[in-house]
Amino acid sequence: TDIDSTCWNFQPNSAYPGPIGLKGAQLPRSGSSMAGMALYTIAGMNQREYIQVHLNSPVVVSGKYLVECFVSLGDYAEFASNGLGFQLSLNAISSGNDGVLGFTPQYVVQNPISETHQWVRVFDTITATDAFEYLTIGNFSNDVSTTVLANPSASGQPGTYGAYYFIDDVRVE
Numbered sequence: 001t002d003i004d005s006t007c008w009n010f011q012p013n014s015a016y017p018g019p020i021g022l023k024g025a026q027l028p029r030s031g032s033s034m035a036g037m038a039l040y041t042i043a044g045m046n047q048r049e050y051i052q053v054h055l056n057s058p059v060v061v062s063g064k065y066l067v068e069c070f071v072s073l074g075d076y077a078e079f080a081s082n083g084l085g086f087q088l089s090l091n092a093i094s095s096g097n098d099g100v101l102g103f104t105p106q107y108v109v110q111n112p113i114s115e116t117h118q119w120v121r122v123f124d125t126i127t128a129t130d131a132f133e134y135l136t137i138g139n140f141s142n143d144v145s146t147t148v149l150a151n152p153s154a155s156g157q158p159g160t161y162g163a164y165y166f167i168d169d170v171r172v173e
Helices: 019-023
Strands: 035-040 051-054 064-073 079-081 084-089 120-127 134-139 148-150 163-172
Touching: 035 079, 035 134, 051 163, 064 084, 079 163, 084 120, 134 163
Parallel strands: none
Antiparallel strands: 035 163, 051 134, 064 120, 064 163, 079 148, 084 134
């Protein structure tokens, strides 16, 4: 759902200088809300953030599904990274810590996404091997297996370390 227009962080009119403002100035691709997550933080810490959604209905086994989202690297993030993946699952997946989730996603972006101004479409057609009910998006690889590139527009400010991405328009169809 869209964020209420009276919220202090409603985009595009927010003057909030906090974590989102520190990460970049991207506006939602559509609507008035978006999400954000760290695909990589500090080398060797293997910290991750994930976005998960419960699908409106389970997918049909053997059905082919377009799974997509749009991403944009935070303007001021230290790095761009690869590894963004889609994990369809029967149940919600979670962990009691901020580490890498131990799953092999059905799709993974192989090259770092370094675009900071435009939205990049990330998508694949996935054949359902079960009646999946959840989609989890994030980097399921450890730091050693994650490729990072320096972001030329990185600010070096506290809170901008790692690879932080804005995410919008997630779809499973």
